[in-house]
Amino acid sequence: MRRIGLVAWHVFKESVRDRVLYGIGAFALLLVAGAIAIGQLTAGQDVKIIKDLGLATIEIAGAVMTIFIGVGLVSREIERKSIFGLLAKPLPRWQFVIGKYFGLVLTIAVNVWMMALALWLVLAWVAWTSPESIRLSWSAPAVDPRLALVIAMITLELALLTAVALFFSTFSSSALVSVGLTVGVFVAGLLSTDLRHFGDMVVAPPLVLSLVAGIGWALPAFSEFDVKNQVVHGLPVPAGFVFHTVLYGVLYAVSVLGAAVFVFSRREFK
């Protein structure tokens, strides 16, 4: 366990010093700030718009970080040949993969929650400067503690995406191919609910419908983690749904990590 922790801590340390991360973080904060300006153009709807845009920005920025750092996690080590020195140490390959995974999840989680904190501060400022009559018209409080649920679900969604990016990183020799595959799975995963119910929307031969629905079920259902709308509009999010989604996310991530460990344990390094 200590070795997994060391690998994870090292990934975190290396990632937080990478300027790319700062760039993405700064861009996200800029978008959150931009949400205030857009919110002010829409009388009475400003808090909803700030929440919508802010949360969407956090999710997208988190996904970009995950994909761009995740696909290089293992492939960059191979490219640099630093993997040779590492694997010559008494470090089992599975511990290397799991350590890399937790290191990136930690990096992404810290960034996502820091962006969320910035969003909360913006919302607190809006609430503080708004008259009570306006505040009473909001469907949910500006500084809504339930936003933490949205952020937790985004973090879990990105933890699953990290597993996918890491999986592609273990066998692809090209970072570009890994990016393409991970983005493809992410976008298709966001549409997985539509794919599962393809037959309800399109008339096609049964074989095609079954195939598309099968793909929808096999892909990670990233859209399931999206509770933004319910929270922003003050609608309930059932505890059972949250429990099942968390369980789904954890089991799916464990399966993908298992596949990544399987591939990496058998990989050769020319």
Added chain:
Amino acid sequence: MSHVVRTDGLTKDFATGFWRPRPHRGLDGLTLEIPAGGVFGLLGPNGAGKSTTLKLLLNLLRPTAGRAEILGYPPGDLRAHSRIGFLAENPVFYDYLTSEELLAYFAGLCGFSGAESRARATRTLDLVGIGADRRRPMRQYSKGMVQRVGLAQALIADAELVILDEPMSGLDPIGRKDVRDLIIKLRDEGRTIVFSSHILSDAELLCSSVGILAKGKLVASGSLTELTAGGARGWEVVASGVPDAFVARLSHRGVKTSRISEGRYTFELPVESSPEPFIAELAATGGQLVSVSGLRTTLEDVFMERVR
């Protein structure tokens, strides 16, 4: 343990070609034993199979056929890995870490506590001569400094078997001398050093035994003394002010002659002839003797003979 490495018929094929991959034999039936203690040089031209051999020993590649044993264990066994240090050819490390952080990280992976890891990092970086730069991010390091960090990480756990793939690569003459001295120091501490190189002068200075690979096959192996046995193979005489008529006469007597500059020549006399009569004859023609030395079989002679 009498041998740190044993291989038996170790073979590795690589698939080449995109559409219809065909096997290319990178290593062909390598049977080798590397004795414990001393410095072993794995020599050969580029593409001979040196790095392939080292990677097979470290489980970075898997053999197509044959078997290997390292410190008494099969490749990949963590009990062996905890006693091995390895430097890959031309390594690159993490841009945003300092060498001290990297070394402490690697020491931690070898099982040392945080305080012990940091102490080892400082000590080992001092040993390879970059202790003063240990808190600078490695992206600011020169190629030679990165090579030294690579050496340091191979030595961080006091490994009893140190494997170095082209350790002199990218180093300036001072760096090469430092690495040679370090290898000698490690040898004197009782460790076994296996290094691959195509630089024969380094091998001749350092190795107690060598294995020579060519096109994936082991073409020679043994102690340097055994391989260069046969001792003297002639005499080399360097002279100046040598008249052309004398040189012309020698060509009929089987003496190998090389012109250095105007009137200055190198003469190679066969082992069975004594140099004294030749020197007297040279003096009689007005030539001046510059030097005379015995010619011995060198590692380069053995290498050229076996590899060509």
